[in-house]
Amino acid sequence: MSIIGEAILSVSVELLLKKLTSAELLQFARQEQIQGDLMKWERILLKIHAVLEDAEEKQTTKKSVKIWLGELQNLAFDVEDILDEFETEALRKKLLLEPEAEIEGRTSILSPGSSEFNSMVRSKMEEISVRLQDIVSEKNNLDLNENSMGRSGKVRETLPTTSLVNEAKVYGRDRDKEAIMQLLLRNENVSDGVDVIPIVGMGGVGKTTLAQLVYNDVRVKEHFDLRAWVCVSDDFDVVRVTKTILSSISDVTVEDSDLNLLQVKLKEKLFRKKFLFVLDDVWSENYDNWVVLCRPFEASYPGSRIILTTRNQGVSSMVATLPTYLLKELSNDDCLCVFTQHALGMQDFSKHGNLKKIGEQIVKRCNGLPLVARTLGGLLRGKYDPNDWEDILYSKLWDLPEEGGGILPALRLSYHYLPPHLKRCFAYCSLFPKDYAFRKEEVILLWMAVGFLQHEITGKRMEDLGHKWFQDLQSKSFF
Known part of the structure; x- marks a missing residue:
């Protein structure tokens, strides 16, 4: 399975649990006396969901896990199909209960009886119950671990950043640096408190x-007078953030x-x-946490500044006092x-010179992202x-070994924090060809056509x- 395939599977299981x-659906299940079956499906899917993250990591090295994920994906599609049938039948019964005048002309379409529906x-x-049980039995033989640490327990696969940098290996950021410096060194404050300068961009842009x-x-x-990273x-x-700042400006380890x-x-x-x-x-877009964090900063001298980096414009809008x-x-x-510096x-x-043409073609695939250029250069270091260079050039970026650099952890982290409905919509966009210019209205109509929007309506048009x-x-740098 591809990474996009894994993404769709994770979201599919989450959405199935939501549907169940x-x-x-619960009201329909009680009427049709199938509530016990659906509750059993839910319990099984919860067990599967608990090990899905570990399975998606192990499938690159264990073929049996990869096969199991493929079978699970097919089963998830079939479960979704039958749940959609339940929803359709529930709607059919609801319409049949309306006054005859309101459904005149539609009775021929809705004529199949409940008995026919039930037998089918x-x-x-x-069949699905048997397959679900088989999937669980196979899971027990794959040595998969439950993710007991919660959503954020295993997400950070890269090292935390530090303030140190080798300026000699940084290119093309002089103008950006001076623009930030002008905002930092101005003496007047725009706000009553500490001014915040958000730097926003997609993962890997620098x-x-x-x-x-x-x-x-x-x-x-x-x-x-004081600096902290x-x-x-x-x-x-x-x-933790408060403790780190206090330790940085005190030059002592803070234990409190x-x-x-x-x-x-x-x-x-x-x-x-x-x-x-x-x-x-x-x-995080938690405004209350931000307000609490900033309370001690009010004692500072005017002209104090905070630089905040984020991929999410929602975070920027929440904290910015100076232009993003x-x-x-x-x-x-x-x-x-x-x-070339890293390669x-x-x-x-x-x-x-014999590598120049291939190298230039590789760099075009980097699309201006220094993280990608650095990682690909690191993969070719000493080669x-x-x-070897052509292997990188003609390999899909997603197929590169994850242990070779930080591309996948950096981009997966962005995807990880999307809510399920946005994960599914974004994963769907992988169907478009490379370098496709997305047209918003077209994408939205396609999302509607495949049913991604109909289950989430809360008084809004699709x-x-x-x-x-x-x-x-778009605000989270995915488009």
Whole structure:
């Protein structure tokens, strides 16, 4: 299965569980006396869902797990089909109960009786029940572990970021750096409190690198009394972030875990001091946590700043006091320098002319993302055989070995935090050809046609809901 296939499977199981607990389906199940069967299906799917993350990781090394996931995908489609039939039959019965005048002209369409429906569906249900039981039995023989740590327990597969950077290996960010520097070094404040500068961009575009360049600039060190770097990541833990800031500006390890004591100490340290804090890789849109975190900052000297990096414009809108800085992709020339620096240890192909043409083609596939250029360059480090380079050139990016670099962890993390309905909509977009120019209205109509929007309607037209979901994906840097 491809990564997109895995994504659709994860979301399919989640949506099946949601369908099985819907009020409409439960009412229909009670009427048809199939509630016990559906409850059994739910219990089995919950057990499968608990090990699905481990299975998707192990399928790359265990063929038996890969086969099991394929069988599960086919079964999930069949379960979804029969649940859709239940919903259709429930609607049919509801219409038949309406006054005859309202359904005049439709009786011929709705004439099949309940007995015919039951006889047809019962055999399907028995078959699915057997297949579900077989899937569970096979699962027990695959040594799959349950994800007891919850959604965020295993998501971070990359190392946390630090403030250190090798400026000699950074290309094409001078103009971006100076734009941020101008915002940092201005003395006046836009807001009553500490001004926040969000740097927003898709995964792998270089937000952290830009923040590192600014953080280590000599002008910043002279301008601010205190500096601190915090890799916030997926877990916006106010206590942990506060403790990290306090440890950074105190040069001692802080052992306290009481938020009140931590914030009181931090407020004392910040009193009449001008600071720069970098909060890197922020995901949470929890406004209350943000307000609590910022309380000690009010004691600081005017001109204090926070740089916040995020892939989500929703986070930026929540915290920004200064204009959001949208970080764009590198130019092809700068991306080529990043690639050659990591592949060959130099900025060009002067000593390896036989690799130049292949290298330039590889860099075009990087689409201006320095993370991709760095990772592909790292995979080719010390390899000077053109055949090795062609293997990378003609390999799909998704097929590259995950242990070879940070591409997949970086991009999977973005996908991981989408809610199930957006995961499914985004995974569907993999059906479009490479370099396809997405047209919002077309995509929304296709989502409607395959039924992605109809189960989520809450007083909104499907077109309006699709428009909102497209905007949500766009704001999170997926389009």
